[in-house]
Amino acid sequence: MKASPMVEIKNLKKWFPMKSGFKSKSNLKAVDGVDLHIYGGETLGLVGESGCGKTTIGRTLIKIYEPTDGEFLYRGGDSSEGGVDIFSLSESKMRPFRREIQMVFQDPYASLNPRITVHDIISEGLRVHSMGKSREERKSMIAGILEKVGLRPEYMYRYPHEFSGGQRQRIGIARSMILNPGLVICDEPVSALDVSVQAQVINLLEDLKHDFGLTYLFIAHDLAVVKHICDRISVMYLGRIVETAETDQLFDNPLHPYTSGLLSSIPVPNPHMRKIGKREIVKGDIPSPVDPPETCRFVKRCPRAFDRCCKESPSLREVSDGHFVSCFLYD
Amino acid sequence: MPKFFYKRKLDEIEEKARPVHINSYRQLVWTKFKSHKLALFGAVVLIGVAFFTLLGPLFVEVGYEDMDFSNLFSPPLTEGHPFGTDELGHDVLVRVMYGGRISLFVGFASAVITTLIGTIVGLLSGFYGGIVDRLLMRFVDVMLSIPMFPILITLTLVFGSGIMNIILVLTVFGWMGVSRLVRGLVLSIRETEYVMSARAMGVRNGRIILRHVLPNVIPIVIVSATLNMSYAILAESSLSYLGLGIQPPMPSWGNMLQRAMNYILGTTTGTNPWWLTVFPGFFIFITVLNVNFLGDGLRDALDPKFVSES
Numbered sequence: 001m002k003a004s005p006m007v008e009i010k011n012l013k014k015w016f017p018m019k020s021g022f023k024s025k026s027n028l029k030a031v032d033g034v035d036l037h038i039y040g041g042e043t044l045g046l047v048g049e050s051g052c053g054k055t056t057i058g059r060t061l062i063k064i065y066e067p068t069d070g071e072f073l074y075r076g077g078d079s080s081e082g083g084v085d086i087f088s089l090s091e092s093k094m095r096p097f098r099r100e101i102q103m104v105f106q107d108p109y110a111s112l113n114p115r116i117t118v119h120d121i122i123s124e125g126l127r128v129h130s131m132g133k134s135r136e137e138r139k140s141m142i143a144g145i146l147e148k149v150g151l152r153p154e155y156m157y158r159y160p161h162e163f164s165g166g167q168r169q170r171i172g173i174a175r176s177m178i179l180n181p182g183l184v185i186c187d188e189p190v191s192a193l194d195v196s197v198q199a200q201v202i203n204l205l206e207d208l209k210h211d212f213g214l215t216y217l218f219i220a221h222d223l224a225v226v227k228h229i230c231d232r233i234s235v236m237y238l239g240r241i242v243e244t245a246e247t248d249q250l251f252d253n254p255l256h257p258y259t260s261g262l263l264s265s266i267p268v269p270n271p272h273m274r275k276i277g278k279r280e281i282v283k284g285d286i287p288s289p290v291d292p293p294e295t296c297r298f299v300k301r302c303p304r305a306f307d308r309c310c311k312e313s314p315s316l317r318e319v320s321d322g323h324f325v326s327c328f329l330y331d
Numbered sequence: 332m333p334k335f336f337y338k339r340k341l342d343e344i345e346e347k348a349r350p351v352h353i354n355s356y357r358q359l360v361w362t363k364f365k366s367h368k369l370a371l372f373g374a375v376v377l378i379g380v381a382f383f384t385l386l387g388p389l390f391v392e393v394g395y396e397d398m399d400f401s402n403l404f405s406p407p408l409t410e411g412h413p414f415g416t417d418e419l420g421h422d423v424l425v426r427v428m429y430g431g432r433i434s435l436f437v438g439f440a441s442a443v444i445t446t447l448i449g450t451i452v453g454l455l456s457g458f459y460g461g462i463v464d465r466l467l468m469r470f471v472d473v474m475l476s477i478p479m480f481p482i483l484i485t486l487t488l489v490f491g492s493g494i495m496n497i498i499l500v501l502t503v504f505g506w507m508g509v510s511r512l513v514r515g516l517v518l519s520i521r522e523t524e525y526v527m528s529a530r531a532m533g534v535r536n537g538r539i540i541l542r543h544v545l546p547n548v549i550p551i552v553i554v555s556a557t558l559n560m561s562y563a564i565l566a567e568s569s570l571s572y573l574g575l576g577i578q579p580p581m582p583s584w585g586n587m588l589q590r591a592m593n594y595i596l597g598t599t600t601g602t603n604p605w606w607l608t609v610f611p612g613f614f615i616f617i618t619v620l621n622v623n624f625l626g627d628g629l630r631d632a633l634d635p636k637f638v639s640e641s
Contacts, residue, residue: 062531098533111524114636115546124542125532139341153344159635175528 005037012070014060030056032239043216045230053239054219058187099129102176106188108168112160119156145178166197185217238297244324255325363632370628373621384431395429415606430582441501442560449509457517471507516548550630557626561619587611
């Protein structure tokens with residue numbers, strides 16, 4: 001698995017220009033120089049608090065947002081060695097990759113058009129990518145995928161409002177999976193669901209990954225969910241990756257102060273298991289991403305900051321095998 | 332071909348879904364529309380009014396220009412004049428029927444055209460945003476700031492007054508409201524996750540607009556279309572009053588009302604000819620009211636989420 005990664009994201013930037021009256025133009029740097037790589041068949045978790053740019057990464061990767069800078073090298077199933085830079089493709093050349101790379105959205109209530117039936121929702125992708133020769137054939141494909149995601153095939157004639165949140169999310173998943181994708185970007189697919197349903201949907205995603213040989217970029221803020229489903233995890237803070245490691249390694253040996261703060265925020269149910277005094281609470285709020293200074297992004301909230309952190313910005317370095325961290329403590 | 336493709340008896344699936352869900356969209360809309368009693372009532376009344384104005388004149392021998400000089404200002408139920416006569420001895424019933432043709436046509440045509448133009452401009456402006464939006468919306472601002480009446484007077488001087496000119500003027504100056512309304516809705520629909528999902532799958536813009544955006548603005552568009560129809564019927568009457576609309580002796584509900592205003596305080600003969608205002612006024616009233624009922628029912632019937640209480 002450690003061969004060459006299936007997805008390589010280099011120096012991804014997404015800035016939103018802001019107009020602020022008479023002042024000079026400023027930029028909201030939602031994503032500011034992110035490097036990620038995802039191996040084929042794995043699940044990479046992307047975690048971070050609200051507003052750190054996780055969702056922006058997901059949406060930029062499928063070009064709903066136009067990237068400001070960066071490369072997105074994709075080595076799909078049958079494309080030649082070396083991969084394709086998705087960001088450099090024109091919309092027409094991008095088309096096959098719009099099938100290959102799918103997204104599962106966060107809000108199951110907003111992600112299904114309330115005015116068309118489940119059949120029409122799912123068949124749209126099939127029509128766009130000319131899959132299924134006839135209406136009948138598409139129908140039986142839809143029946144198949146609905147069963148696969150745990151819904152009754154006859155539900156295809158219903159409208160989205162007739163379903164619960166969990167069922168709606170299954171419809172959203174079916175819509176993506178029927179296109180037989182390689183990479184699926186899951187943008188907080190369970191955060192809008194209640195806990196019992198979350199587990200079902202997570203299991204469904206794992207089953208589908210196993211059956212169809214998928215690769216996931218799993219965006220989430222719930223660390224328990226991430227720990228369960230992900231092979232590796234990248235921690236994001238204010239538009240940058242601060243640490244990337246395999247799941248066990250990250251949870252056992254977090255290097256970046258932000259990661260350890262994040263991990264110690266997980267509530268421990270058993271009071272005897274709590275490590276008293278070892279909790280590193282991250283104080284304060286996430287600073288504004290509008291024109292942030294060129295220092296370490298975390299310096300204002302970091303319990304272990306020293307003078308170098310205020311002067312320059314650290315870059316992501318591999319400190320041990322497969323463990324990347326962006327912090328001067330490990331320089 | 333996806334790996335999970337497998338044949339399944341579609342018939343069996345459809346059999347299970349049939350009792351409730353397999354109905355086509357059109358059937359669904361019709362079923363719901365039927366259960367909306369007020370809308371059904373509105374539709375029946377409007378059809379009645381349409382028949383009355385279209386077919387009514389075929390059954391009377393008197394034309395709208397014919398004058399009965401022995402009966403000026405005769406009240407309703409005078410022999411031969413069920414709705415009475417006006418100051419020139421015109422039969423009010425006959426004029427209400429002929430006038431209805433014009434008022435309904437002006438109202439319907441200008442409502443349809445303004446709604447169409449406004450919706451298209453609003454969709455393009457809201458969906459594409461950027462320079463398209465700025466150009467279209469500035470054009471809307473320009474149109475809104477043009478004073479309508481001086482232009483109207485000029486147009487009438489140049490082209491003369493007539494039904495087509497009235498419709499032209501009402502549509503040219505009437506679409507901006509709809510376009511702003513639609514644009515606002517589109518701006519929010521454009522950012523929904525279902526539109527993003529369609530984009531992410533590579534659905535073309537044209538199809539996204541028709542398939543995902545338009546159906547979600549339709550309810551508001553229908554309501555505004557019914558309001559536009561009422562507005563057009565009333566606007567035609569004020570245009571007539573200024574001598575820019577339908578000119579006597581040709582009647583419209585609007586100009587009948589306007590002429591009756593001269594006599595509302597009593598005539599030289601000392602009577603108050605209430606029937607001159609009540610009959611055309613009543614028809615304007617029931618038409619506008621029932622158009623609104625109809626629009627209400629259509630809006631609900633087109634919304635899959637809406638389930639009638641009955």
